Each structure stands twice: as C-alpha cells, then as structure tokens.
Amino acid sequence: MKALVISTGSELLRGLVNEDVPLVTGFFFRYGVPTIKEVTLPDDADALRAEIQQAQELAEIVVVLGGLGPTHDDLTRQVLAEVAGTRLRFHEAYYQKILPRLQRAGFDNLDLFREFAVLPEGYEVLYNPVGLAxxxxRETAPGRYLVALPGPPREVRAVLPALHERLQAVLGKQPRYRTLHVFGYTEPEILQVLRQVIPEGTDYSIIANASGIHLTVPVEPPEIVERLREALGTDLYGEEGESLAYVVGRLLRRRGWTLAVAESCTGGLVASTLTDLHGSSDYLVGSLVTYSNEAKVRILGVDQAVLLTEGAVSEPVAAQMAEGARRQLGTDVGISTTGIAGPTGGTPRKPVGLVYLGISVRGHTEVHRHLFSGDRLRVKARSTFTLLDHLRRRLLESPT
Amino acid sequence: MKALVISTGSELLRGLVNEDVPLVTGFFFRYGVPTIKEVTLPDDADALRAEIQQAQELAEIVVVLGGLGPTHDDLTRQVLAEVAGTRLRFHEAYYQKILPRLQRAGFDNLDLFREFAVLPEGYEVLYNPVGLAxxxxRETAPGRYLVALPGPPREVRAVLPALHERLQAVLGKQPRYRTLHVFGYTEPEILQVLRQVIPEGTDYSIIANASGIHLTVPVEPPEIVERLREALGTDLYGEEGESLAYVVGRLLRRRGWTLAVAESCTGGLVASTLTDLHGSSDYLVGSLVTYSNEAKVRILGVDQAVLLTEGAVSEPVAAQMAEGARRQLGTDVGISTTGIAGPTGGTPRKPVGLVYLGISVRGHTEVHRHLFSGDRLRVKARSTFTLLDHLRRRLLESPT
Known part of the structure; x- marks a missing residue:
C-alpha cells in the first residue's frame, strides 16, 4: 500500500512553507505506508482534477490537502464531486453538528456558515474538532481511498486521528522505522560505519544538520538497530526524536544537578535551545550572555588581565566564563562559549569560526577548541550543539 | 516564463519539513516568474528522470533540489548527466576551489571529499560558498534552463544569488514585487486594510507568522506600495527582508545607545534573535537569562518581597528586570520578559501564555501585558518579536 499527497494553494508556490505535508507523510511513514510522491498545485480546478486521476493510478491512498473552505479559491469540494460523479449538496446532519460551536462562539448570522456544510455526495465525513471544514x-474501490483534509496545519493534526481510525484495518499496526541521533561524525564517516554494519540494500535515510546525523533505519530485522547501537556506542545520543537538550536534561535530572550557562558567540542560543524544552527550569538556573568584555568582567568575574593578554576568544577566558557562571548562579555545572561567529572579526591567528567551549563540573574545568566552517548562524548552531554534546559525554562519565 | 520545482529526498516524504521550496518559489515570485507546480520525489533515479523530462515541457525553468552530495541516495548528478546525454567527470578546477576550505577545516583524509567534485558534463557550476556540493x-535550449541546487536550506539561500546573476537577463531587471513587514495585525485585519487600499484584482500574497504579517505586492503601479505605506504608518516596520532585530539595531545605533536584556520566559531567544545579526555587538552588551527566582534576585536585583507577593510573572517584576539589566550591564536601554510559556504552570489568574514585557529607557520604564495563544515555542517567539516591536515603537518616539 502506497500514499500520494496533493497540496493545493497558490500561496504554497509563492514562498509559504508547507507545514501539512510533513504531518501527513510522517503519519503514513509511522504506519508503514510509504508516500511515493507529493505534488503542490496552484488553485486551479482542471489541474487538480487531472492530478487526482493520475494519482489514483499510482497509489492506493490519495490525499488532497486544502481548498475545503467556502471562499472563491477553495475548489477541492467541487473537484471531489466531479471525480466521484456526484454533486455538492447541503449536509443537514453535519450542519447540526457544527451549529452548537457556532452558537457558543457567539456568531449572529449563522446562515453565513451553511456553506461549510455543502459537501460532495458519496464521501464519508471525518469530523474536524478545531475547524469548520x-x-x-471515499473508498473508490476495495482498498483504495481518496481523502481530503482541511489546509490549516492544526486542523490536519486534529483530523488525522479520525483518518487513522477509519483506515486502521489497512494501516500496519507497528512503526516500521526507527531514527537514531548521532553526534561527532561527518556524513562520509557515518556512511563508512553503515557500510560495515548493515546489510547491503537496506533502505535507510540520513539527515545531517547542526544537531548531528539523524539515521532512519528499518526495525526489522532487529539486528540492524542492535548492531548500529553497538558500533556507535556513546556517539549515539538519542533515538526517536530525543534531542541533545533533552538528553542533557535527563542526565542532569538523574544526578540532581543544576546548570548555568555563560555565552558569548552563541548569544543566547544555548539557553534558548535548553529552554525550548518543557521542564528545563528543573535544572537550568540561567544564562549570562556577556557580549562585551566589560560584561564578562562585571557579570562573570573574568580576569581583566587575562582578557587583555589572551583575548576574549581564548582557552582561559572560556574556562573562567564556565566557572564564573557556576559561581554566580550557584550551580553544580557551568558551561561556556566564546568564539568568532563572523563574518568579520577574524585574524590569521584567530579566524572566523574559532570557538572555545568550557565545561566546569564541581571544581573540574575542561575547555574544547573547535574551528567551525559556515556563516554566522551556522557557527552559532554548531557551537551550541557541540557544547551540549561535550556536556552530555562529561555527564556520562560522572556517577549518578 | 514559468518555473517548476522538483524536490528529491525520501526523508521529505517521511515527515521532514521542506524548507527549500518556499525559498525557491519565493525567489521566483519576487522576480515575477510564477511557479506552476512543485513535486517531491523519493530517491529514485527513474522517477526523477521521468519527472524532469515531463517538467521541461511545462516550464521554461526547471529546478531540481537536493541529491547533489556524494552518498548513495544522492542521484541527481547522475540523472542530470543522463538527461543532458553527458557523463559524470572529476572537475579538477572545482576541487581546487573547495580544497582550501577543507584544509582550513582541518580534515585529514581529503580524498574522501573528491567525490563532491564529480560533476555532470555540460553544466555550468553555481558556486556554493557555504557547502561542498x-x-x-544548463541552458537546454535558448531561454530554457535546467537548474540543480544543493538540498540544505542554508546552501539554497547561499546559491540563489549566483542563480539570480546567471538568469538576470531573463528574470527581468527589477523585482516586480515588494515585501512589506507589518506588526500588530491579525490576518483578517490586514485583509480589511488591503480591501480599502489596493485595487481589486491585485495579485498579492500574505504570510503571517510570529515576526508579523509579510505582505508581498506588485511594485507597479507605484500607488499600491505608496498607499499601503500611508495606511500602515509605523505599523509597517520594514521592507524587503528587514527584520525587527535589524530595525531595532538601526534605531539604537543612530542614537548611540546600548541595550541590555533580562529574560525569563523567552529563555535566551531575545538575545539569540538580536545576535543573529552581524554587528549587533555595537549596541548589545548582554542578556541575563534568569530562569529561577533566586537568579532574578541575585543577578538582576529584583526585590525578593515583590517576587513573593506578586509572583515572578507580574508587572513589577518585569519592570525591575528591565531596570536591573540596564543597571547591571550599564546600558541606556533595558528590556525584559517574564511569563508562562507552558504547557504547565498556568493558573486561572495567570494562565499559560500570560507574558509581561518591560522596557526601561534612561530612567523611564513601561510594562506591556499580553496573553498569547499556542504552544511553548510559539509563546517564546511571540514574546520575543512583540518585545522587539514595543522597543522599536519606543525608540521611534525618542529623539536621535
């Protein structure tokens, strides 16, 4: 069984991010149904009709996204009626179902909303608890389905459970893939590991970004995941969406330790990444983002003489920043970043991308030196995730 | 002239957001070239070859995204050679061009990277300053182009200027659209303004996100932009990609003023947003991210009694945080955030999404209360951009 997704909406071809497609393809992927193609079309009934007909020959499940509302550029309902050989008709039962919500919302002219209940005949309704469309x-033939979902991402999310319930019998019951998150490898290096460890012809995918390498592999046979876990050791930091921030948080929480951050070149990104996670206030006390040298002295107690002789981007300053954060915020652990994010400010001895990352754990401080390539945002991101990874490895070595 | 975009990558059909398509379709839209279709395919050479050939009959510019790297699932180079009737060949000049970057990055085994310089014959190279592919x-016929761009979004962004330069003659010499950035409107509200101000039938598009409403309108006739500027007044914060952080930085620099931040619920995001901008160290001295109450007292000098009676999420604490940041970091301006980002921690009196934003400018402090909807990341983002917008309006009122 395969799926094919058709998105509609001219705005999606003019610079708007399509947030629906990952929701739907991720949904099918998790239930073992591959999406073989995704197509985005402008608001054009003829193009949509042709695409649906072509799609039905390629995939058992065809999903059309968007265009279900009542405004002039919402063409999907009409096209669905046409391809089913039916007509649009006012659907009294559906209107009665949304009526109480409209009344509760205090709308005066309820007749304005009757249009939402004008639906193509021959289709089952998948109830939308957060929107009106x-x-x-429609089961077009035994085991073949034409599905339409409303366009707003939160409505897609809200209707997917109803789709899952309706298709439960045909969707597999188990996820068929698992994602492993790895840090400390380039893409060529991870490919070497894969060649050694997994059988040839295995279907896998790799995403490489600032937060590491993200490997998606089949869960069957189980030896694939097992052998990868063994080969990667502690370079494997998490599975199934566990982020570095999440893993670090878990390690800190287990030890009952608190964390303070001192940031220069990352400019707040380390703290922001940690606080994206609900519950981070359990261990994160704060971050002192000291962009100027004066702030490093005043807020973190960095030694002015060392700043002058070694410069702000140096090993001793990174160490003093991590220790200063720990002392000022009274925590078990202090971490720090100081570097040259660019694009200017580099010198031959201290080029753009040079970054020192400090980790101070209960009296012991270590500093790691890195040279990152890429633009300003990339240096910020690489510095942030590399620091979190160093901290993770350091915490693994510390007894709980 | 029309464009058609083909994305490649199985991961895009397994739940990954496609960030490239909006970059490319937005690029063409700005230069007056409509994208008539977007197709995403898995890593499958046959499917890609067939899609390229079909696309070339529908559009003058066909853009293939991704699959240019050297891993087994990167099939685009091979397919490009096939459709051009050429072969892949090691491109010495290109290898020499990327070699210094690899050496600078300190890689030992440079041979691993030779594969990046294996390119299809018959294609011009568009240099990628931030990546290796x-x-x-290829101009396949006079005025018809087949283009391939690397997959990572930051590399797409980095290569688009080279594409623009190469296609300048056919893209038209002037952008035909202009983007206006607006803060403080909902989408229905901005639609009302548009209905009153611009002629019916005008082709425009709207993107609404945490950083505001982004309106793209034709530059001809010039009355459209002029009348919008007039109607929007200071709610129009920038044009053509000027971000709130950029505009705030410009206003601070003009006044020769420095800025300090105190963050609670935004957890470093305000500072990180400001420091994404090159040159922000001219005015940003630092940010004190005080997640715990103790840190608010110890680092910012917030009054412990007020914290106890009013709570951390309150008007007086926001005011004291802004003033504390200004005092501790010795700046002209201090700004602050304190709120409940969720998903837990809300009460009937202080629900999730309640946020206080403080601004202290040379002795005068104001606090704005907001109630934001959405999840944790959305509350962080809305708080950050709303604070920057308040600061912008406050600076506009201050003489230079």
Whole structure:
C-alpha cells in the first residue's frame, strides 16, 4: 500500500512553507505506508482534477490537502464531486453538528456558515474538532481511498486521528522505522560505519544538520538497530526524536544537578535551545550572555588581565566564563562559549569560526577548541550543539 | 516564463519539513516568474528522470533540489548527466576551489571529499560558498534552463544569488514585487486594510507568522506600495527582508545607545534573535537569562518581597528586570520578559501564555501585558518579536 499527497494553494508556490505535508507523510511513514510522491498545485480546478486521476493510478491512498473552505479559491469540494460523479449538496446532519460551536462562539448570522456544510455526495465525513471544514473520505474501490483534509496545519493534526481510525484495518499496526541521533561524525564517516554494519540494500535515510546525523533505519530485522547501537556506542545520543537538550536534561535530572550557562558567540542560543524544552527550569538556573568584555568582567568575574593578554576568544577566558557562571548562579555545572561567529572579526591567528567551549563540573574545568566552517548562524548552531554534546559525554562519565 | 520545482529526498516524504521550496518559489515570485507546480520525489533515479523530462515541457525553468552530495541516495548528478546525454567527470578546477576550505577545516583524509567534485558534463557550476556540493545550470535550449541546487536550506539561500546573476537577463531587471513587514495585525485585519487600499484584482500574497504579517505586492503601479505605506504608518516596520532585530539595531545605533536584556520566559531567544545579526555587538552588551527566582534576585536585583507577593510573572517584576539589566550591564536601554510559556504552570489568574514585557529607557520604564495563544515555542517567539516591536515603537518616539 502506497500514499500520494496533493497540496493545493497558490500561496504554497509563492514562498509559504508547507507545514501539512510533513504531518501527513510522517503519519503514513509511522504506519508503514510509504508516500511515493507529493505534488503542490496552484488553485486551479482542471489541474487538480487531472492530478487526482493520475494519482489514483499510482497509489492506493490519495490525499488532497486544502481548498475545503467556502471562499472563491477553495475548489477541492467541487473537484471531489466531479471525480466521484456526484454533486455538492447541503449536509443537514453535519450542519447540526457544527451549529452548537457556532452558537457558543457567539456568531449572529449563522446562515453565513451553511456553506461549510455543502459537501460532495458519496464521501464519508471525518469530523474536524478545531475547524469548520471537515475531512472527507471515499473508498473508490476495495482498498483504495481518496481523502481530503482541511489546509490549516492544526486542523490536519486534529483530523488525522479520525483518518487513522477509519483506515486502521489497512494501516500496519507497528512503526516500521526507527531514527537514531548521532553526534561527532561527518556524513562520509557515518556512511563508512553503515557500510560495515548493515546489510547491503537496506533502505535507510540520513539527515545531517547542526544537531548531528539523524539515521532512519528499518526495525526489522532487529539486528540492524542492535548492531548500529553497538558500533556507535556513546556517539549515539538519542533515538526517536530525543534531542541533545533533552538528553542533557535527563542526565542532569538523574544526578540532581543544576546548570548555568555563560555565552558569548552563541548569544543566547544555548539557553534558548535548553529552554525550548518543557521542564528545563528543573535544572537550568540561567544564562549570562556577556557580549562585551566589560560584561564578562562585571557579570562573570573574568580576569581583566587575562582578557587583555589572551583575548576574549581564548582557552582561559572560556574556562573562567564556565566557572564564573557556576559561581554566580550557584550551580553544580557551568558551561561556556566564546568564539568568532563572523563574518568579520577574524585574524590569521584567530579566524572566523574559532570557538572555545568550557565545561566546569564541581571544581573540574575542561575547555574544547573547535574551528567551525559556515556563516554566522551556522557557527552559532554548531557551537551550541557541540557544547551540549561535550556536556552530555562529561555527564556520562560522572556517577549518578 | 514559468518555473517548476522538483524536490528529491525520501526523508521529505517521511515527515521532514521542506524548507527549500518556499525559498525557491519565493525567489521566483519576487522576480515575477510564477511557479506552476512543485513535486517531491523519493530517491529514485527513474522517477526523477521521468519527472524532469515531463517538467521541461511545462516550464521554461526547471529546478531540481537536493541529491547533489556524494552518498548513495544522492542521484541527481547522475540523472542530470543522463538527461543532458553527458557523463559524470572529476572537475579538477572545482576541487581546487573547495580544497582550501577543507584544509582550513582541518580534515585529514581529503580524498574522501573528491567525490563532491564529480560533476555532470555540460553544466555550468553555481558556486556554493557555504557547502561542498555546487549548484548546476544548463541552458537546454535558448531561454530554457535546467537548474540543480544543493538540498540544505542554508546552501539554497547561499546559491540563489549566483542563480539570480546567471538568469538576470531573463528574470527581468527589477523585482516586480515588494515585501512589506507589518506588526500588530491579525490576518483578517490586514485583509480589511488591503480591501480599502489596493485595487481589486491585485495579485498579492500574505504570510503571517510570529515576526508579523509579510505582505508581498506588485511594485507597479507605484500607488499600491505608496498607499499601503500611508495606511500602515509605523505599523509597517520594514521592507524587503528587514527584520525587527535589524530595525531595532538601526534605531539604537543612530542614537548611540546600548541595550541590555533580562529574560525569563523567552529563555535566551531575545538575545539569540538580536545576535543573529552581524554587528549587533555595537549596541548589545548582554542578556541575563534568569530562569529561577533566586537568579532574578541575585543577578538582576529584583526585590525578593515583590517576587513573593506578586509572583515572578507580574508587572513589577518585569519592570525591575528591565531596570536591573540596564543597571547591571550599564546600558541606556533595558528590556525584559517574564511569563508562562507552558504547557504547565498556568493558573486561572495567570494562565499559560500570560507574558509581561518591560522596557526601561534612561530612567523611564513601561510594562506591556499580553496573553498569547499556542504552544511553548510559539509563546517564546511571540514574546520575543512583540518585545522587539514595543522597543522599536519606543525608540521611534525618542529623539536621535
């Protein structure tokens, strides 16, 4: 069984991010149904009709996204009626279902909303608990489905459970892939590991970004995941969406330790990444973002003489920043970043991308030197995730 | 002239957001070239070859995204050679161009990277300043182009200027659209303004996100932009990609003023947003991210009694945080955030999404209360951009 997704909406071809497609393809992937193609079309009934007909020959499940509302550029309902050989009709039962919500919302002229209940005949309604346009489903032949979902991402999210319930019998019951998150490898290096460890012809995918390498591999046979876990050791930092911030948080929480950050070149990104996580206030006390030298002295107690002789981007300053954060915020652990994010400010001895990362754990301080390539945002991101990874490895060595 | 975009990568059909498509379709839209279709395919050479051939009959510019790297699932280079009737060949000049960057990055085994310089014959190279795989372009017939861009979004961004330069003659010499950035409107509100101000039938697009409403309108006739500027007044914060952080930085620099931040619920995001901008060290001295109450007292000098009676999420604490940041870091301006980012921690009196934003300018302090909807990341982002917008408006009122 395969899926094919058709997105509609001219705005998606003019610079708007398509947030629906990952929701739907991720949904099918998790239930073992590959999406073989995704197509985005402008608001054009003829193009949509042709695409649906072509898609039905390629995949058992065809999903059309968007265009279900009542405004002039919402063409999907009409096209769905046409391809089913039916007509649009006012659907009294559906209207009665949304009526109480409209009344509760205090709308005066309820007749304005009757249009939302004008639906193509021959389709089942997938109830939309957060919007007015319902999802639609038609079994066009035994085991073949044409599905339409409303366009707003939060409505897609809200209707997917109804789709899952309706298709439960045909969707597999187990996830078929697992994602492993790895730090400290380049893409060529991870490919070497894969060649040695997993059988040839295995279907896998790799995403490489600032937060590491993200490997998606089949869960069957189980030896694939097992052998990768063994080969990667502690370079494997998490699985199934566990982020570095999440893993670091878990390690800190287990030890009952608190964390303070001192940031220069990352400019707040380390703290922001940590605080994206709900519950981070359990261990994160704060971050002192000291962009100027004066602030490093005043807020973190960095030695002015060392700043002058070694410069702000140096090993001793990184160490003093980590220790200063720990002391000022009274925590078990202090971490720090100081570097040259660019694009200017580099010298031959201290080029753009040079970064020192400090970690101070209960009296013992270590500093790691890195040279990152890429632009300013990339240096910020690489510095942040590399620091979190150093901290993770350091915490693994510390007894709980 | 029309464009058609083909994305490659199985991961894009397994739940990964496609960030490239909006970059490319937005690029073409700005230069007056409509994208008539977007197709995403898995890593499958046959499917890609067929799609390219079909696309070339529909559009003058066909752009293939991704699959240019050297891993087994990167098939684009091979397919490009096939459709051009050429072969892949090691491109010595290109290898020499990327070699210094590899050496600078300190890689030992440089041979691993030779594969990046194996390119299809018959294509021009579009240099990629931030990645190793270059963009490629072939004029398949007079005025018809087949283009390939590397997959990572920051590399797409980095190669687009080279594509623009190469296609300048056919893209039109002037952008035909202009983007206006607006803060403080909902989408229905901005639609009302548009209905009153611009002629019916005008082709425009709207993107709404945490950083405001982004309106793209035609530059001809010039009355459209002029009347919008007039109607929007100071709610129009920038044009053509000027971000709130950029505009705030410009206003501070003009006044010769320095800025300090105190963050609680935004957890470093305000500072990180400001420091994404090159040159921000001219005015930003630092940010004190005080997540715990103790840190608010110890680092910012917030009054412990007020914390106890009013709570950390309160008007007086926001005011004291802004003033404390200004005092501790010795700046002209201090700004602050304190709120409940969620998903837990809300009460009937102080629900999730309640945020206080403080601004202290040379002795005068003001606090704004907001109630934001959405999840944790959305509350962080809305708080950050709303604070920057308040600061912008406050600076506009202050003489230079």
């Amino acid at each position: 319902p999802g639609l489903l | 270059p963009g490629l372009l």
